[in-house]
Amino acid sequence: MGDSRQLIAQRAAKEIVSGMIVNLGIGIPSLxxxxxxxxxRVFFHTENGLLGFxxxxxENPDWTLSNAAxxxxxxxxxxxxxxxxxxxxxxxxGRIDLAxxxxxxxxxxxxxxxxxxxxxxxxxxxxxxxxxxxxxxLIALMQHCEKxxxxxIVRKCTLPLTATSCVKRVITEMGVFDIDPxxxxxxxxxxxxxxxxDLRNHTEADFILSENLNGENHD
Amino acid sequence: MGDSRQLIAQRAAKEIVSGMIVNLGIGIPSLxxxxxxxxxRVFFHTENGLLGFxxxxxENPDWTLSNAAxxxxxxxxxxxxxxxxxxxxxxxxGRIDLAxxxxxxxxxxxxxxxxxxxxxxxxxxxxxxxxxxxxxxLIALMQHCEKxxxxxIVRKCTLPLTATSCVKRVITEMGVFDIDPxxxxxxxxxxxxxxxxDLRNHTEADFILSENLNGENHD
Amino acid sequence: MxxxxxxxxxxxxxxxxxxxxxxxxxxxxxxxxxxxxxxxIGIGKFVCLxxxxxxxASHIGSxxxxxxxxxxxxxxVEFSPQGILNERIRSGGVGLNGFLTEIGKGTLLAENKxxxxxxxxxxxxxxxxxxxxxIVYAKKADPFGNLVFxxxxxxxxPLIAMAAKTTIAEVEEIVEWGALDPEEIxxxxxxxxxxxxxxxxxxxxxxxxxxx
Amino acid sequence: MxxxxxxxxxxxxxxxxxxxxxxxxxxxxxxxxxxxxxxxIGIGKFVCLxxxxxxxASHIGSxxxxxxxxxxxxxxVEFSPQGILNERIRSGGVGLNGFLTEIGKGTLLAENKxxxxxxxxxxxxxxxxxxxxxIVYAKKADPFGNLVFxxxxxxxxPLIAMAAKTTIAEVEEIVEWGALDPEEIxxxxxxxxxxxxxxxxxxxxxxxxxxx
Numbered sequence: 021m022g023d024s025r026q027l028i029a030q031r032a033a034k035e036i037v038s039g040m041i042v043n044l045g046i047g048i049p050s051l052x053x054x055x056x057x058x059x060x061r062v063f064f065h066t067e068n069g070l071l072g073f074x075x076x077x078x079e080n081p082d083w084t085l086s087n088a089a090x091x092x093x094x095x096x097x098x099x100x101x102x103x104x105x106x107x108x109x110x111x112x113x114g115r116i117d118l119a120x121x122x123x124x125x126x127x128x129x130x131x132x133x134x135x136x137x138x139x140x141x142x143x144x145x146x147x148x149x150x151x152x153x154x155x156x157x158l159i160a161l162m163q164h165c166e167k168x169x170x171x172x173i174v175r176k177c178t179l180p181l182t183a184t185s186c187v188k189r190v191i192t193e194m195g196v197f198d199i200d201p202x203x204x205x206x207x208x209x210x211x212x213x214x215x216x217x218d219l220r221n222h223t224e225a226d227f228i229l230s231e232n233l234n235g236e237n238h239d
Numbered sequence: 240m241g242d243s244r245q246l247i248a249q250r251a252a253k254e255i256v257s258g259m260i261v262n263l264g265i266g267i268p269s270l271x272x273x274x275x276x277x278x279x280r281v282f283f284h285t286e287n288g289l290l291g292f293x294x295x296x297x298e299n300p301d302w303t304l305s306n307a308a309x310x311x312x313x314x315x316x317x318x319x320x321x322x323x324x325x326x327x328x329x330x331x332x333g334r335i336d337l338a339x340x341x342x343x344x345x346x347x348x349x350x351x352x353x354x355x356x357x358x359x360x361x362x363x364x365x366x367x368x369x370x371x372x373x374x375x376x377l378i379a380l381m382q383h384c385e386k387x388x389x390x391x392i393v394r395k396c397t398l399p400l401t402a403t404s405c406v407k408r409v410i411t412e413m414g415v416f417d418i419d420p421x422x423x424x425x426x427x428x429x430x431x432x433x434x435x436x437d438l439r440n441h442t443e444a445d446f447i448l449s450e451n452l453n454g455e456n457h458d
Numbered sequence: 459m460x461x462x463x464x465x466x467x468x469x470x471x472x473x474x475x476x477x478x479x480x481x482x483x484x485x486x487x488x489x490x491x492x493x494x495x496x497x498x499i500g501i502g503k504f505v506c507l508x509x510x511x512x513x514x515a516s517h518i519g520s521x522x523x524x525x526x527x528x529x530x531x532x533x534x535v536e537f538s539p540q541g542i543l544n545e546r547i548r549s550g551g552v553g554l555n556g557f558l559t560e561i562g563k564g565t566l567l568a569e570n571k572x573x574x575x576x577x578x579x580x581x582x583x584x585x586x587x588x589x590x591x592x593i594v595y596a597k598k599a600d601p602f603g604n605l606v607f608x609x610x611x612x613x614x615x616p617l618i619a620m621a622a623k624t625t626i627a628e629v630e631e632i633v634e635w636g637a638l639d640p641e642e643i644x645x646x647x648x649x650x651x652x653x654x655x656x657x658x659x660x661x662x663x664x665x666x667x668x669x670x
Numbered sequence: 671m672x673x674x675x676x677x678x679x680x681x682x683x684x685x686x687x688x689x690x691x692x693x694x695x696x697x698x699x700x701x702x703x704x705x706x707x708x709x710x711i712g713i714g715k716f717v718c719l720x721x722x723x724x725x726x727a728s729h730i731g732s733x734x735x736x737x738x739x740x741x742x743x744x745x746x747v748e749f750s751p752q753g754i755l756n757e758r759i760r761s762g763g764v765g766l767n768g769f770l771t772e773i774g775k776g777t778l779l780a781e782n783k784x785x786x787x788x789x790x791x792x793x794x795x796x797x798x799x800x801x802x803x804x805i806v807y808a809k810k811a812d813p814f815g816n817l818v819f820x821x822x823x824x825x826x827x828p829l830i831a832m833a834a835k836t837t838i839a840e841v842e843e844i845v846e847w848g849a850l851d852p853e854e855i856x857x858x859x860x861x862x863x864x865x866x867x868x869x870x871x872x873x874x875x876x877x878x879x880x881x882x
Binding site: 260282284290291314316317318319320321324325327328329330331332333334335372373 | 550553601643646647
């Protein structure tokens, strides 16, 4: 569903404020920039070696100026090129304010699985493990369920892990959850058109309701 | 004896040929450039972060362009600035063709002691351990004996080591020795004014004579 | 032969040197680099000829043929997290003997890796990587081999350049002594053994085929 | 407080920030940097006031007062080989957990260091270094904190900049957004928390006193 992917990206865009250093993963996160106020000064980081990239140029794309997926981008004022060790040094040492990653499964404890489906896709891990380890704040985006309806927010990940206890927030087309060691998984927002009961029915992990949750979504 | 220091430096200068990447330590090695043919293209490396330095400028020295001792230098065509990790990466990974270090003691096995005299000088090790470890070829320069006449080419170093089995050649005002694992310490040259017997009398370690040793210096 | 290649998804992989590699007939090559390129881009062209026996990389997602070769047992692939892979290459290049990290602990990639305990805490040991030959791509080189790069085509090339016994740089332009600003040189010529002029990119990028 | 300071024999140590440090009255500082400067140059000015309790450095040869304080037990000095020290700072700065090396094996500096055996071979473990505050000196900064350096005044400043929780850059010139060439920036602004304008060098260099 292309539409739910856009909804997730649109909601995730609200997490980004001016001044932030942000890394967006492939998949749904890459849709986020379309929903940002261009007047915000956000520094987007890409693993291949650029902090401060902007939109794909309308004309004359340059293959030597690209993002981690190999697609042409531009550079903003104050942007910098560097080699890949500096790029990941920045990630591991906590200079990325926010990483937004696509996900296959997230557990109630914040474990992330997003790099391999054994026997099917073995693309390799790329930079996901380091973003999960080092980003100050990590948000996972995913459609709430698999195509066959199986929940992706789970008690314990069944897919091989990317990293443990790293996800702080999960955004799906049905709702937004926070994860912290004290309270575990907490539903903080219900997306338009859904009720808390929908989330209960389609989420494997147990969760509590945030005090700030809008009452109208309760059943 | 200033004079013997100059003699050692003059002899050591013959070890340097065009195209080499060379690191000269403090003390006697720093006198070497005066004896080099300026038409040679030698790249001098300094630990603080410059490959390709030239003489102290005659006018307007610049404090931001200095050698590891903090004295102003110049930069040659093709010279490069870099940070200290690249500087030592270059050393450890074998990109320095020749390091010439001042020394306090050298053993017959090529062990080097040149950084500390316990209870007296504790300046710290600087970059000596890494040059000893990583340079492709290491030459130690020193006056043959201490002021009290005690030999400095010894069976086993009594001073704390900089590194083991690293010195390939020793140059003093009395002679030149090669050190290799197969033959041990070998006298290859006798400096003008000395005889082999002088070297026997002032060298603690046993040594053999090179086949190429000039016969006239034999007793 | 172990060959280190620069580039990230083919960007910064030297096209002319990859062709030389193919033309040379060399086989049974152990490859180390960020990824497997695309089947028609970068090192991917060589990988698809089945002349590599192994690959250390962070992913092979953009080259399905590499995935198939891995699946069929014709290409042994070792995955390393991307930044860890870069640091392993750097560790070899700067003459260190590997490092400790928490990245990857508790994951599949920790299997078979030595665990080192320091002050009661467990870390994974990551071994340095080096190679016989390194091939890199740069914008300009001077006669000493000093290199400057072009935007994101820099990526892992500076690390690759340091980690090989013999490094060959393919460059867009070879300039005179003194033509490069000593402040902007990224790789000192001390690391570069040979410089060759590039014949240019001879593949279509994915965005030229699919559109942006 | 652990303070990391940039500079090599005072070259590249931020003069204005050292004066701020002195004026601040801070004491019991744990220092990490290449050396102890000279008694009247760089960090040496602060060291001589006996307000540092410890120093991790590669040498203190240019500051005899630091040597005396060490001898008297007033300053605890840990010597690290120069390049190893730089790598320890870098290791902290890039979020790794230390590394293995053969440098220093069989010497005094190996004492008290953990030995790690990999494939039957013994290495020294070198721990990462980080600090609360880092002070560095650069030529120019833009409003993001991107830094460019001046010749050999770069030295260890890029590493120090990465390794502190809070890094303050003293610069000769603060320039506008977009005024720096993105290719020549050495330290990305992501590592810099504050930028201050330098009041300039306020000491005589050793070669100004002694002659060349």
